[in-house]
Amino acid sequence: MRKQLLVALAAASLSLSACTGVGGAGLGGGYSLIRAARPVNVGNGAMTVIAPREWNRADRGVFTDVRWVEDWTLNGPYLDGISFVSALPNDKRLIREEYKADRQVPRFRSDMTAPEIVGLIETLFRVRGSSVDFRTTGLAPRTFLGAPGFQFDFEHLDGGELWRRGRAVGAVIDGRLYMMVLDAARSHYFDAALPDFEAMAASAQRRR
Numbered sequence: 001m002r003k004q005l006l007v008a009l010a011a012a013s014l015s016l017s018a019c020t021g022v023g024g025a026g027l028g029g030g031y032s033l034i035r036a037a038r039p040v041n042v043g044n045g046a047m048t049v050i051a052p053r054e055w056n057r058a059d060r061g062v063f064t065d066v067r068w069v070e071d072w073t074l075n076g077p078y079l080d081g082i083s084f085v086s087a088l089p090n091d092k093r094l095i096r097e098e099y100k101a102d103r104q105v106p107r108f109r110s111d112m113t114a115p116e117i118v119g120l121i122e123t124l125f126r127v128r129g130s131s132v133d134f135r136t137t138g139l140a141p142r143t144f145l146g147a148p149g150f151q152f153d154f155e156h157l158d159g160g161e162l163w164r165r166g167r168a169v170g171a172v173i174d175g176r177l178y179m180m181v182l183d184a185a186r187s188h189y190f191d192a193a194l195p196d197f198e199a200m201a202a203s204a205q206r207r208r
Contacts, residue, residue: 031056034072041207043068043086047145047178050203052196055082066096078160080184080193082200085170088177094124110175114139114150121152121168121181130159144171145178145206155186165190169201180204 034040034055039048044067051072058071068088073081085094090110105124112120118139125131138153149171157163163186170179182197184190 030059031073032059033057039203039205042084043070046087046176046207047084048203048205048207049084049180049200052199055196066092066094068092069094074193074196075189078162078185080189081182082193082197083179083181083183085177085179085181088179090175094120095128108177110172112172112177114141114152117150117170117172117177117179118152118168122154125156125183129156131156132159133157142169144169144201145173145204147171147173163187167194167197173206178204178206 034051034057036051036053039050041048046068055072055074058073058077060070069083069085071077071081071083073079088094088108091107093105093107095105105127106120108120109116118136122134122136125134134154134156136152136154138151140151142149142151144150149169152168152170153166154168155163155165164183165186166181166183168179168181170177172178180197180201182190182193184193
């Protein structure tokens with residue numbers, strides 16, 4: 001019964017904006033198909049990746065999009081999603097926020113360390129995703145885009161009482177943040193999407 005409910009929610013969510021991605025898909029937006037085995041520009045176009053199979057790119061909205069960030073999903077954002085951050089500049093946020101919002105996601109700083117970026121991601125999920133329990137399960141150095149970077153593994157309980165797992169890989173290059181974040185339901189969907197995430201991370205290239 002629980003699985004049937006998740007499938008139904010996933011089908012419904014394909015017509016809605018992304019609810020768990022980093023960047024925030026548009027209000028009332030839809031999706032466009034990403035073809036497999038072709039380089040695709042993501043975010044503001046400063047990074048390309050190659051998907052090993054077809055994914056769905058969330059359309060950008062008028063009010064909530066951040067041009068350095070975009071979200072993809074396989075089965076609907078309630079179940080799985082990958083967010084791409086391409087060349088986020090110093091003093092910019094991963095999401096657009098109301099000026100007077102009570103709880104705000106901090107701005108990225110070009111001198112942030114990996115643990116500080118982890119803290120930024122955790123705050124993002126707590127504020128935007130209403131995560132009520134967030135746990136870091138791993139943080140280690142990792143090369144990304146040919147530069148020294150990090151890998152951050154986590155799990156969290158979202159506001160809908162669904163346990164999720166995630167992985168972020170990224171690096172700060174020339175003072176800008178490049179990052180990919182996988183966030184998916186812990187049961188089945190994370191493991192199913194992880195090989196695609198790793199393939200795309202390995203294929204990622206900067207566009208100069």
